[in-house]
Amino acid sequence: MITQSVGLDQFRSSWPNDPGYEELLVIRAHHSGEMIELPVARIRGAKPGPCLTVMSGMHAGEYSGILAAQQLISAVDPMELSGTLVVIPVISTRAFMERNMQLSPVDQKEVHFIRPGNSDGTYSDLLVDTLFELVKHSDYLIDSHAGEMAQALMPWVPIPIQGSGDLSERSLSLARGFGVKYIEPRSDEASIPPFCLALLEAGIPNIWVECGKNGVPTKKDTATHFEGYIAAMQTLGMVDGDPARPHQQVLKGRRSQINATISGVWHPAVREGEIVQSGQYLGRMTDYFGNTLEEFHARHRSIVLYYWSSPAINACRRPHGYDWHSGLVSLLDLE
Ligand SMILES: [Zn+2]
Structure with missing residues (x-):
């Protein structure tokens, strides 16, 4: 051909x-x-x-x-x-x-x-x-x-x-x-x-x-x-x-995403497909040395559609306003 x-x-x-x-x-x-x-x-x-x-x-x-x-x-x-x-x-x-x-x-x-x-x-x-x-x-x-x-x-x-x-x-x-x-x-x-x-x-x-x-x-x-x-x-x-x-x-719900506000090293504590409860710990951002910068918790009962498994998170990189590089966990908040 x-x-x-x-x-x-x-x-x-x-x-x-x-x-x-x-x-x-x-x-x-x-x-x-x-x-x-x-x-x-x-x-x-x-x-x-x-x-x-x-x-x-x-x-x-x-x-x-x-x-x-x-x-x-x-x-x-x-x-x-x-x-x-x-x-x-x-x-x-x-x-x-x-x-x-x-x-x-x-x-x-x-x-x-x-x-x-x-x-x-x-x-x-x-x-x-x-x-x-x-x-x-x-x-x-x-x-x-x-x-x-x-x-x-x-x-x-x-x-x-x-x-x-x-x-x-x-x-x-x-x-x-x-x-x-x-x-x-x-x-x-x-x-x-x-x-x-x-x-x-x-x-x-x-x-x-x-x-x-x-x-x-x-x-x-x-x-x-x-x-x-x-x-x-x-x-x-x-x-x-x-x-x-x-x-x-x-599945019925509302898309939501947890984003980092500070660049650093991401330590996720959830798995894809997991249903998390409101307030549940999702993971933390650290600096290069491992000092915790920020911890993240679920705002609603949600299913984890995906999470960023890469530890490298750049909160400043937002080409055309798109937040892919600062994304940590992508959720569907369940009704
Ligand atoms: Zn795609």
Whole structure:
């Protein structure tokens, strides 16, 4: 298979009518001279059906979804497929190749929190705009995430909820086949990543899947992403078979985050997935010598979605106001 480099216009105008498989590298130049490169596998099935996009590597060190997306590309036979499957295995290719965590190495932006539509903005603005142009004709979308190297994360599937009940139901149907303990319908607009909101506004049901931790793509976590994709495709009638329906609990609550106010060395006292009680000790920050600077306690009864397992905490590093480098514990305060 020869990978074809295409521009956005060519990507759109070459949409396939016949069953088959293509590997495309979508190229777009930023005004700085930096290039956007987005790998896209497009699989057109022999039978009619919906268009599903599966994408991963928005955050470049979240590897389990990237490997699962690759497995999906090789697992799907166009002759057995109803509809069209679009797979984008790595979104943030620049960050991936530089082993950059969470933020863009070019402009230090957090891609998940950028709205598409600003192609004249920074490199990440153009990346997100390009990504949206590639996926905006999808009928459904699954976005795979995990925990970065510094991040110990509990597997769960957040489901952005806005707009009609029908749209929400269809988003939920994508999540039902993932083998995770928790799914989390999230309707608080402030805590839904703007990319997800833009998809919902375009009428595209979507979920993002969080599975994998500390930048280590275990077989188990990769399989959870992969088997979830297959179950979603079965749910949509794109491939044969009854979709898996593992037991899942529905989490409801409000996102909150404990941040350091002073830089130093972090000593966490919680685990991902742990339910902490109001007032419970979460950990402490020390100076380089081990002297305690600050202790942290839970403000509410909450579940630990993830915590920063990296001891190195920089409270001053807040590119574009984003608090990832000062984050200590990410919580969902339970109702
Ligand atoms: Zn992520």
